[in-house]
Amino acid sequence: MKRTAFSALGRRTAEPPISWLMKMTLDHPHLISLAAGFTDNPSLPVREVRETLEEILRSPASGPPALQYGSTVGDPLLRRLTAERLRVLDGVKPARGGGDLYAPERLLVTSGSQQLLYMITEALCDPGDLVLLEDPTYFVYLGITQSHGLRCRGIRLAEDGLDLDYLAGVLEQLKRQGELSRVKMLYLVTYYQNPTGVTTRFEKKVGALELLRRYERAAGHPIYLLEDAAYRELRFAGPAVPSALACAGLGERVIYAGTYSKPFATGARVGFGLLPRELFSIVTRIKGNHDFGSANLLQQLMARVLRSGRYEAHLEEVAPRYARKAAVIGQALRAHFPASVRWMEPQGGMYVWARLPAGLKAGLRSKLFQAALARDVLYVPGELCYADDPTRRKPAHELRLSFGGGSLPELRAGIARLGEVLTAQMG
Amino acid sequence: MKRTAFSALGRRTAEPPISWLMKMTLDHPHLISLAAGFTDNPSLPVREVRETLEEILRSPASGPPALQYGSTVGDPLLRRLTAERLRVLDGVKPARGGGDLYAPERLLVTSGSQQLLYMITEALCDPGDLVLLEDPTYFVYLGITQSHGLRCRGIRLAEDGLDLDYLAGVLEQLKRQGELSRVKMLYLVTYYQNPTGVTTRFEKKVGALELLRRYERAAGHPIYLLEDAAYRELRFAGPAVPSALACAGLGERVIYAGTYSKPFATGARVGFGLLPRELFSIVTRIKGNHDFGSANLLQQLMARVLRSGRYEAHLEEVAPRYARKAAVIGQALRAHFPASVRWMEPQGGMYVWARLPAGLKAGLRSKLFQAALARDVLYVPGELCYADDPTRRKPAHELRLSFGGGSLPELRAGIARLGEVLTAQMG
Numbered sequence: 001m002k003r004t005a006f007s008a009l010g011r012r013t014a015e016p017p018i019s020w021l022m023k024m025t026l027d028h029p030h031l032i033s034l035a036a037g038f039t040d041n042p043s044l045p046v047r048e049v050r051e052t053l054e055e056i057l058r059s060p061a062s063g064p065p066a067l068q069y070g071s072t073v074g075d076p077l078l079r080r081l082t083a084e085r086l087r088v089l090d091g092v093k094p095a096r097g098g099g100d101l102y103a104p105e106r107l108l109v110t111s112g113s114q115q116l117l118y119m120i121t122e123a124l125c126d127p128g129d130l131v132l133l134e135d136p137t138y139f140v141y142l143g144i145t146q147s148h149g150l151r152c153r154g155i156r157l158a159e160d161g162l163d164l165d166y167l168a169g170v171l172e173q174l175k176r177q178g179e180l181s182r183v184k185m186l187y188l189v190t191y192y193q194n195p196t197g198v199t200t201r202f203e204k205k206v207g208a209l210e211l212l213r214r215y216e217r218a219a220g221h222p223i224y225l226l227e228d229a230a231y232r233e234l235r236f237a238g239p240a241v242p243s244a245l246a247c248a249g250l251g252e253r254v255i256y257a258g259t260y261s262k263p264f265a266t267g268a269r270v271g272f273g274l275l276p277r278e279l280f281s282i283v284t285r286i287k288g289n290h291d292f293g294s295a296n297l298l299q300q301l302m303a304r305v306l307r308s309g310r311y312e313a314h315l316e317e318v319a320p321r322y323a324r325k326a327a328v329i330g331q332a333l334r335a336h337f338p339a340s341v342r343w344m345e346p347q348g349g350m351y352v353w354a355r356l357p358a359g360l361k362a363g364l365r366s367k368l369f370q371a372a373l374a375r376d377v378l379y380v381p382g383e384l385c386y387a388d389d390p391t392r393r394k395p396a397h398e399l400r401l402s403f404g405g406g407s408l409p410e411l412r413a414g415i416a417r418l419g420e421v422l423t424a425q426m427g
Numbered sequence: 428m429k430r431t432a433f434s435a436l437g438r439r440t441a442e443p444p445i446s447w448l449m450k451m452t453l454d455h456p457h458l459i460s461l462a463a464g465f466t467d468n469p470s471l472p473v474r475e476v477r478e479t480l481e482e483i484l485r486s487p488a489s490g491p492p493a494l495q496y497g498s499t500v501g502d503p504l505l506r507r508l509t510a511e512r513l514r515v516l517d518g519v520k521p522a523r524g525g526g527d528l529y530a531p532e533r534l535l536v537t538s539g540s541q542q543l544l545y546m547i548t549e550a551l552c553d554p555g556d557l558v559l560l561e562d563p564t565y566f567v568y569l570g571i572t573q574s575h576g577l578r579c580r581g582i583r584l585a586e587d588g589l590d591l592d593y594l595a596g597v598l599e600q601l602k603r604q605g606e607l608s609r610v611k612m613l614y615l616v617t618y619y620q621n622p623t624g625v626t627t628r629f630e631k632k633v634g635a636l637e638l639l640r641r642y643e644r645a646a647g648h649p650i651y652l653l654e655d656a657a658y659r660e661l662r663f664a665g666p667a668v669p670s671a672l673a674c675a676g677l678g679e680r681v682i683y684a685g686t687y688s689k690p691f692a693t694g695a696r697v698g699f700g701l702l703p704r705e706l707f708s709i710v711t712r713i714k715g716n717h718d719f720g721s722a723n724l725l726q727q728l729m730a731r732v733l734r735s736g737r738y739e740a741h742l743e744e745v746a747p748r749y750a751r752k753a754a755v756i757g758q759a760l761r762a763h764f765p766a767s768v769r770w771m772e773p774q775g776g777m778y779v780w781a782r783l784p785a786g787l788k789a790g791l792r793s794k795l796f797q798a799a800l801a802r803d804v805l806y807v808p809g810e811l812c813y814a815d816d817p818t819r820r821k822p823a824h825e826l827r828l829s830f831g832g833g834s835l836p837e838l839r840a841g842i843a844r845l846g847e848v849l850t851a852q853m854g
Contacts, residue, residue, distance in 0.1 A: 003705075014712070111722070221432035267723035289574055297476075
């Protein structure tokens with residue numbers, strides 16, 4: 001029979017590496033997965049959700065409206081509480097006049113922050129356009145850039161965030177090549193980054209925005225900073241860093257992507273964005289075409305969870321649990337991994353990034369990966385987290401280890417097995 | 428400052444007419460809206476949702492998993508029960524071998540059926556491609572075609588569905604023009620259509636699929652029928668019509684878009700699609716990029732609502748309420764509308780389509796619309812439901828009247844006022 005005529009986007013949309021990893025999990029029922037980005041199951045807010053939904057549904061005033069359509073932009077209370085919360089987290093006072101970056105009118109509720117990343121990319125990027133992003137970066141975002149036919153430039157990442165000199169060099173090179181007009185944004189995962197655990201220092205956000213601003217004239221249009229703050233609230237050590245919105249005079253170029261999915265309940269998938277005014281209406285229209293608004297019941301749930309104080313209480317309960325898991329995986333890494341493997345103590349989020357000696361390969365087809373699988377332990381090969389960028393090779397000697405989902409014994413056993421495999425491989 | 432460089436999609440994504448109508452509602456607090464596509468508020472399944480969520484969340488076996496990520500394709504139980512239910516509705520026996528169109532593996536769970544419409548369009552259509560659709564059609568779908576830069580051809584609609592001779596004529600014309608290779612699908616809202624209330628006879632589905640099949644050779648690829656069955660389960664009169672999936676030997680070209688949003692709870696927004704195998708993996712990947720799966724909690728909710736029989740019981744409770752509303756709006760139309768206005772008694776769904784004498788204009792800028800607004804009554808101008816199609820003019824003398832959301836007194840009063848305005852206008 002004749003073949004389906006897919007669109008260019010359809011043809012470009014590749015099988016995500018994650019589905020291959022998930023298949024591995026199904027095929028190996030006794031597998032310890034250090035790959036999945038699951039949150040801590042025992043601390044999921046079952047009681048809080050149960051009580052709050054009961055409050056909503058038992059009242060004739062709130063029950064039926066929660067089961068009816070809301071608006072495309074989202075529930076008014078949720079928008080207000082979320083915007084206020086961000087202002088407080090950033091320590092920024094309300095601005096006078098129309099320039100308030102934390103105005104609820106700039107807040108769009110989405111289905112997880114992932115939907116916002118998708119819609120922003122749709123709104124700004126044509127095939128062939130350029131997105132700058134961290135080396136390495138969140139690999140699901142790479143699925144979006146790939147499906148939209150975008151070109152990527154990876155920016156070197158230091159332990160305190162983006163290498164600004166490297167960013168400056170890339171921008172300068174793109175300017176020389178006459179490619180700046182194709183650069184639409186810089187995508188950064190700024191808190192306990194997926195996959196490296198790196199948090200971007202505030203001064204680096206300022207520096208990045210200043211650099212982008214400097215090249216805007218040559219680009220002929222704004223170059224946005226898309227700040228993905230998905231893990232921001234899973235902090236258990238180190239200082240609280242304000243978002244890029246707080247960069248005085250530069251925050252108007254920031255698209256802030258946040259979520260209640262990771263810190264509260266991934267099964268509820270309530271995310272949001274704070275958007276520059278000039279983007280807000282277009283992205284809202286796109287949202288209207290996608291689904292004309294996220295599920296109202298879950299928005300009402302999140303609004304009440306925030307208002308009642310249950311959200312803050314939950315965060316305080318969760319932080320020590322992740323801290324404990326991070327400590328346990330750290331102990332196990334010190335005990336079982338060869339000394340030549342480099343990794344960084346996490347301060348939040350759920351990932352540890354391990355760098356093997358440069359010659360050793362960790363990819364899906366590597367001996368290491370296969371040997372780990374034979375010992376029933378799974379990790380994410382680091383090379384999956386690098387964009388296709390013709391200006392550099394993808395490092396192949398890194399691995400992402402998640403400590404969010406596993407129990408303490410699983411973390412210990414998983415790292416011990418992986419350590420044995422590594423030791424054997426490294427002879 | 429320099430202007431934002433939106434993508435072509437961003438630039439094409441127009442303000443939806445619905446937001447203008449919603450603004451009207453806000454500006455006129457005493458307005459009776461016969462425009463909004465709301466469902467019947469008092470019969471929303473608050474008790475059913477409350478009990479089911481309580482069941483899920485009180486059990487340690489089901490509570491935490493419901494608040495954790497699910498898979499991109501959707502909850503296994505929900506997929507199975509939904510696919511089985513469709514098979515029963517269609518009265519089709521399980522096929523042997525790999526050709527079973529109702530296999531749960533073909534079912535993708537989405538955020539309302541709207542998200543499926545968006546992703547199917549993304550997967551199949553490039554700018555300039557052609558979509559055939561009913562004249563008139565669901566206007567939110569027109570937002571999708573517009574943002575993707577698609578060309579549309581409107582197919583005349585009779586009281587029992589698509590005018591097949593007209594469809595044949597359009598296909599023949601496109602063949603002559605060498606445009607068939609750009610035709611990707613025929614989009615039909617087959618049950619109690621939004622906006623006309625028309626239900627497509629089963630024989631017409633067969634006829635449409637046969638026609639599409641006949642032109643596939645010249646097109647060089649499959650031409651799909653995207654069957655939007657959003658209102659299927661809101662039936663209160665007339666026969667139960669099988670879906671296009673049941674068209675023997677032709678169902679493999681059918682993309683079936685269904686939803687629990689309209690018949691159960693729009694605030695939960697659980698939709699689904701049954702997809703041809705060759706589309707399933709690409710659309711699932713696109714879904715992965717959109718949001719890697721709809722909210723798990725709501726999927727668990729719907730799965731249990733189906734399994735417990737609460738869903739069927741709810742449908743039986745809801746049908747007479749819509750029947751009553753349809754009867755009341757019918758009585759009011761007979762009592763208050765001039766005899767020259769044509770409309771069709773609804774058998775399901777929530778819309779009545781009224782045709783004024785051809786000279787009279789009903790559009791947003793018409794005297795009629797303004798006069799109605801001055802009397803605090805709002806309708807959807809029919810012209811908003813017609814695609815841009817250079818081969819015909821958009822009729823301007825029609826209106827869509829919703830009876831889903833309004834109370835019986837509101838429906839009576841709204842139609843009475845509109846009748847007075849019409850009588851005055853028609854002199």
